[in-house]
Amino acid sequence: MIQEIALGLLTSSVAVEGTSRLIVDIAMYFGLFVIVAMALNFQYGNAGIPNMGCAVQVIIGGFTVSAITTRLIFTLAGNAGVEILPWTSDYDWVYNSPVNVNIVNSWLSGKPLFCISMLLFTIAINLVLGAVIGWLISLPAIRLRATYLMIVLITMADASQIFGRNITWISGGTLGLFIPDIFKWYSGDRTIVMAIITLLIGLISFFIFRTMLNSPYGRLMRAIRENEVTVGSVGKNVTGIRRNILMFASGITAISGALIGFYFSYVVEANYQRALWTYWPWLMLILGGPGNNAGTFLGCALVTALRRIIIVNKWFLQEVFFFPIAYFEQILLGVLLIAVIIFRPNGIIPEKLLYIPGVNYRKLVDEEVVVDWRSASKSRGASSGISGIFRTLGGKKEEAGD
Amino acid sequence: MDMDTILFWVMIAIWVIMPAFIVYEEIRERKALAESEAATEELQVANE
Numbered sequence: 001m002i003q004e005i006a007l008g009l010l011t012s013s014v015a016v017e018g019t020s021r022l023i024v025d026i027a028m029y030f031g032l033f034v035i036v037a038m039a040l041n042f043q044y045g046n047a048g049i050p051n052m053g054c055a056v057q058v059i060i061g062g063f064t065v066s067a068i069t070t071r072l073i074f075t076l077a078g079n080a081g082v083e084i085l086p087w088t089s090d091y092d093w094v095y096n097s098p099v100n101v102n103i104v105n106s107w108l109s110g111k112p113l114f115c116i117s118m119l120l121f122t123i124a125i126n127l128v129l130g131a132v133i134g135w136l137i138s139l140p141a142i143r144l145r146a147t148y149l150m151i152v153l154i155t156m157a158d159a160s161q162i163f164g165r166n167i168t169w170i171s172g173g174t175l176g177l178f179i180p181d182i183f184k185w186y187s188g189d190r191t192i193v194m195a196i197i198t199l200l201i202g203l204i205s206f207f208i209f210r211t212m213l214n215s216p217y218g219r220l221m222r223a224i225r226e227n228e229v230t231v232g233s234v235g236k237n238v239t240g241i242r243r244n245i246l247m248f249a250s251g252i253t254a255i256s257g258a259l260i261g262f263y264f265s266y267v268v269e270a271n272y273q274r275a276l277w278t279y280w281p282w283l284m285l286i287l288g289g290p291g292n293n294a295g296t297f298l299g300c301a302l303v304t305a306l307r308r309i310i311i312v313n314k315w316f317l318q319e320v321f322f323f324p325i326a327y328f329e330q331i332l333l334g335v336l337l338i339a340v341i342i343f344r345p346n347g348i349i350p351e352k353l354l355y356i357p358g359v360n361y362r363k364l365v366d367e368e369v370v371v372d373w374r375s376a377s378k379s380r381g382a383s384s385g386i387s388g389i390f391r392t393l394g395g396k397k398e399e400a401g402d
Numbered sequence: 403m404d405m406d407t408i409l410f411w412v413m414i415a416i417w418v419i420m421p422a423f424i425v426y427e428e429i430r431e432r433k434a435l436a437e438s439e440a441a442t443e444e445l446q447v448a449n450e
Contacts, residue, residue, distance in 0.1 A: 020410065027417050034420075188406040192413055199416045206424065294428035297421050352432055 022312050024195050028263060030304045031198030035205050035256040036277065037284045037296050039249040042209050045290035045351070046218065047245045048225030050146050053137060053153030054281055056160045057250045059272040060133045061126050061257020063164060065179055066171040066267040069122045069258075073104060073180045076114075082107045090168040094175050101178040101265075112185040119182055119197075119262070126258050127251040134250025138243040157274045164269030176268025179261055194263045201259070205252050206293060212248075221245065275330075280307070283333055287340050289347025298348055306332065 036054055043049040074087055084103050085096040108115055141152040164171050171177050183190035212218055223231045224238055232238045257277075261267045280303060288299025310317065310329055318325040340347070 027413055192406060192409045196413050203420050294424050297424050352435060
C-alpha cells in the first residue's frame with residue numbers, strides 16, 4: 001500500500017504552479033534565511049556580536065551579481081560576437097538592460113558549463129567581497145559596546161541601500177537591473193534548480209559553522225561572549241577575533257544576496273530592505289533559540305512558512321481581518337518578537353551546555369562561588385591565606401573555606 | 403516522468419533530510435552531554 005502511494009507520488013507529474021509553486025517558494029526562502037540566520041547565530045548566538053547589519057552583507061551579494069557578474073557576462077558575450085546594445089554608460093546600462101539580457105539569455109541557452117562557472121564565480125567573489133565588507137564595517141564599529149555597535153550597523157544597512165539607490169552603475173538605481181538567466185540551458189522550471197542549490201548551500205554552510213563551533217576557536221568565541229575582559233586578560237586579541245568572525249559570517253551571508261538576485265533575475269536595492277534581511281532573521285534566531293543550530297533551523301522553518309503563506313494568501317486573509325492586510329506581516333513580526341522575549345527568552349530550543357569530554361560543565365556552572373576577602377591573610381606572600389579567599393558553597397569545596 | 407518532477411522531489415528530500423539530520427545531531431550531542439555528566443558524577447562518588 002505504502003509502496004504504491006510512494007510510487008504514485010514519485011511518478012505523478014508535478015506542475016510547478018499553485019501549491020507546488022508555494023512549496024518551491026517556501027523552500028527557496030527557507031534556504032536563503034537559513035544561510036542568513038545561521039551566520040547571525042554564529043555572530044550573535046556564539047560570539048555575542050549583535051549584528052544588526054545583516055542587510056549590508058546581503059545587499060553586497062545582490063550588488064555583486066548586478067555590477068560584476070552581469071558586466072562580465074556582457075563583456076564575454078560581446079567578445080564572442082553577440083550583438084548587444086551599448087551598455088557602458090549609466091543611461092544605456094539601465095535602459096538597455098531588458099533587451100541586452102534577452103539577447104544574452106538566448107546565447108546562454110546553449111552553454112551550461114559557462115553558466116555553472118558563472119554561478120561558481122559569483123559565489124567565490126561573494127565570499128571575498130562579503131569578507132571585505134565585513135572588515136570595512138568592523139573598522140569603525142568593532143570596538144564599540146553592544147548597543148552602539150547595533151546602532152552603527154543599522155545605519156550602515158540603510159547607507160548601503162542609499163548607495164544602491166543613487167549610484168546607477170551598481171544596480172541600476174531605483175529602476176533596478178535585469179540579470180542574465182544562468183539556468184537558461186535548463187528547459188524546465190529554473191526556480192526548482194535555484195531552490196535545490198540554495199538548500200545545498202544552506203546545508204554546506206551548516207557543516208562549516210558546526211565544524212568551527214566545535215573547534216577550540218568555537219569555545220574561544222563563546223568565552224568572548226561570556227566575558228570578553230577575561231579572554232582579553234589571558235592574552236587573546238578580542239577585537240581581532242570579533243573582526244574575523246564578522247568577516248567570515250559576512251562572506252557566507254553575501255551568498256544569499258546573490259542567490260536571491262539569480263532567483264528573481266532582477267536586482268533592485270528595494271529588495272534588500274533592513275526589515276526583511278535583518279529583523280526577520282533576528283526573529284528567527286530569537287524564536288528558535290540563540291546559540292544552537294537546531295533552534296535556528298526551527299525558527300527559520302516556522303517564520304518562513306508563516307510569512308510565505310501570509311504573502312501568498314493575502315487576498316483571502318483580507319476578508320478575515322478588519323485592518324489592511326499589508327500591515328499583517330509587520331504586526332506579526334512585532335507580536336512574535338514580544339511574545340518570545342516575554343514567555344521564552346531562551347527560544348523554543350534553549351542552548352545546551354558545551355560538551356567537553358571528562359568535564360562536568362553543568363556542575364561548574366551551577367556552583368556558587370563566594371569570594372570572602374576578609375579571611376585573606378594581610379601579609380604579602382603568605383600561602384596560608386590563599387585557601388581562605390575562596391569559599392565555595394556546595395560539595396566538598398565548602399570545607400576549604402571553613 | 404519529466405525532469406521538473408524529479409527535481410521537485412529531490413528538493414523535498416533535501417528539505418526533509420536537512421532538519422532531520424540537524425535534529426538527530428542535536429539529540430546525539432545532548433545525550434553525550436548527559437552521559438558525560440553521569441560518568442563524572444559516578445567518578446566523583448567513587449573518589450569520595
